[in-house]
Amino acid sequence: MALRLLPPLRASIAASRIASSASRTSNLSRPFFTLPGSSPTTQSLTATRKLPYAPAPLYDLIADVDSYVQFVPYCSRSRVTRWSDPDAAGRRWPTLADLHVGWGGFDEVFTSRLRCVPGVSVEAVSGSTQPGGGGPDASAVFRSLVTRWSVKELAGLPSPSTEVHLAIDFQFTNPLYAAVSAAVSDKVAGLMIEAFEKQARQKLGSRRKL
Template sequence: MYRVSRVNHVVPIRSFFGLSGAKGGSQCYKITRKVSTPPDILYQVIADVSKYDDFVPFVTSSFVNKLDQKTKLPTEAGFRVGWKQYDENFTCKLVCSENKIVAESISISLFENLRNEWHLREVKSRFTKESSTLVEVVLKYKFRNPLYNTLSSLFHEQVSNIIIKAFESRAMDIKIQRKLGDRMNTGTID
């Protein structure tokens, strides 16, 4: 079960270089969803930007430019997105902290501004020992191209659901692999 809601108020966001272009404000969406994996697995999937082209629809290539020396988590990464005749590259600054990942576009060609926040919170089940994650994704953006803004407002909910489902599926695959690995190591099968 998930909820996608368009935020009715426009939150003004300054672009990385303080430029403003097209009329209208940033679009802002908030998606809340319960995912049946522990937060550490989902966090690992979100932070591993270099693997996005393996499982995220529309991402044709992905890369990490810089890593934090201490945590080995990405601090700058990006990807190429393609859909029909649209093909764009962009790079983001990333801040990976406990149960939160924030990406902000530093590319100046595609977005006037882009900020994506993932907030993860552990949710314990009343019936099993397993934990789930309540994930909240906040996406604020404004394309430089007014056509992209129009298209994104028309298809945002559909595309968001597809992409969130991809992250959820990837996290579930890792959870299953971990369980199988644990069982193989202990020699037990439930």
């Protein structure tokens, strides 16, 4: 893993800019961060949007990991390095990818194991999801990092309508990292799903708002 810690002044300015640009989030939640000296705990962020598109094209956008660099906040590069065997429909899905991410003063390369459930969810896992975290692909900043996108068709609303849900679970290797990134981390899920909505409008066309 490559880690570059930005100078304190630049990190502070970056966090301030991100916080000021994130006034519009959706169903966002965050827990209290661990205090210095305590054991790192898993923290969770979530965001949800209802979008006026069918689930299938939205899922295809989520599964197109190579395109994340075009719209995902803090992602400077994304590259799928391994694909699944063709499924019954002859389609291959990403199973491993490298993501270059800068977040709250950190700049790092993550190797993520991808789990695709076609038409339902895409999960990216770095490190270990077992108690204590760690693992061959754990980073210097995160003991574990799990990002899960899911789509669900909405009944009772004008068709087509889909709920897009984003959940991020992460555990820092050191509680001090939580304090450094506190001004940024609680905005991440909302900014990511807002960026995804803009990508959907660009790729799938503008529709009515739900």
